[in-house]
Amino acid sequence: MTSQRYATIILFLLFMSSTALTQSLKPILFKGATLIDGWNNVALTNTNVVIRGKSISLAGKAYSNIPPDGASVIDVSGKYIIPGLIDVHAQYRTVEDLKMMFLMGVTTANIIVSSPEQRREVERLQRDDSANIPELMVMYTMPMAQSSVEEDDRSAIDSLLRKLPRTEAEARAHIANMKENGINHVLLKYDDLQWCGDSQHHEEQVDTMALTVFMKEAKRQRLLVSIQTPKLRNAEVMLEVGAFSIVHGILDERLSSAVVSRMGSNNVYYVPTLTFFEYLANGPSIVQRLLGDSLFRRALPQATMMEYAAPQFRSGFYSTCTNNAYASDHLEIIYDNASAVIKDYIPVPVGSNLPTLPGIAYHIELENLVKAGLTPMQAILSASVFSSEYLGLRDKVGFVHLKFEADFLVLDKNPLEDIRNTTSISMIVKNGVLYDVQSLRENYRK
Structure with missing residues (x-):
């Protein structure tokens, strides 16, 4: 020493x-x-x-x-x-996952929240200054279409997240109400989840006029709206209505130069989550890569490495998705699309979206973004400057x-x-x- x-x-x-x-x-x-x-x-x-x-x-x-x-x-x-590293598209299962993110250098994490219970837990953690976890931001999921669920005793926040307003006046009041209730970032999912293996989920019919009104008013009131839209034809619709960002990548077709150019002129962010799809395509190879990397072996607690090496972990990978074949068949397209936006200097914030490997997946994502065309310096800028810009934090961190x-x-x-x-x-x-x-x-x- x-x-x-x-x-x-x-x-x-x-x-x-x-x-x-x-x-x-x-x-x-x-x-x-x-x-x-x-x-x-x-x-x-x-x-x-x-x-x-x-x-x-x-x-x-x-x-x-x-x-x-x-x-x-x-x-x-x-x-x-x-x-400090900023994860713009993060999920976790337990507080231990958040501690692992922090141990791996993620100082800010934007957590995807999809239930009232999860929202309340994140809010509690945000108030806990004693925990060794990242600074937590929240991105609330929101449907594209009107909810068919009957009104009940849900909180004001949960009610606001159940439907899109349809008129300009409604949008103005609705988004102002969102902001007053601490909602600063929402995730709209224009996604039938077939790539994930969900045969029950159907693509919602989108009222493009209502969505255009919502996006315009959201921009005026500085409500961040991210859009998950894995099909190219749907992504083109989202660009038409003023999408601020496309998260989780485009999976089904290669991006045309016209679409990439449109993204550039509209200042759209693109969050590809490459590691998530690599993991879905072949989880065992990702873990083998992790176990064989001396840098990860030095960085991680020994108990964590033993957990990842255990047969029960490697044979029972955690994922809500079952359609491994889709990810495997489309992985080349997913990488090609990331490379296309990188070549056109579209900002690429870094998101892991993989709670199975908290914090670790973020570093693999940086490696994969370099594989897709970023230089190491550009990858660091993506992890800091572009990620802080994307979350509206550029005057604070990054x-x-x-x-x-x-x-x-x-x-x-x-x-x-x-x-x-x-x-x-x-x-x-x-x-x-x-x-x-x-x-x-x-x-x-x-």
């Missing part, structure tokens, strides 16, 4: 009494790292990053070696700082820069040489609080 590693451990012992350092009023200087983020678009060597409270007060070249008055100094020479929230990772290895090095996390800073990853790893199930 190097003297530098010993020095880092001593510093942790001096000001850490548990997994996380209580937010300090004193500044903390991270000295000497290479800074990689979207503000500079290049790697800056020998930098100083200073956090005060929850915010970054300095980030840039170390022109002075004099620390701020009273600052704690952490020598991170030879290491790399990148923004950059390691003055006045932004202190959300970043300290890596032992250079992610620009190999994107898999995003797993080499030694420290996490979230909301100005410093976490030692080794302690998180040891305590993640306690």
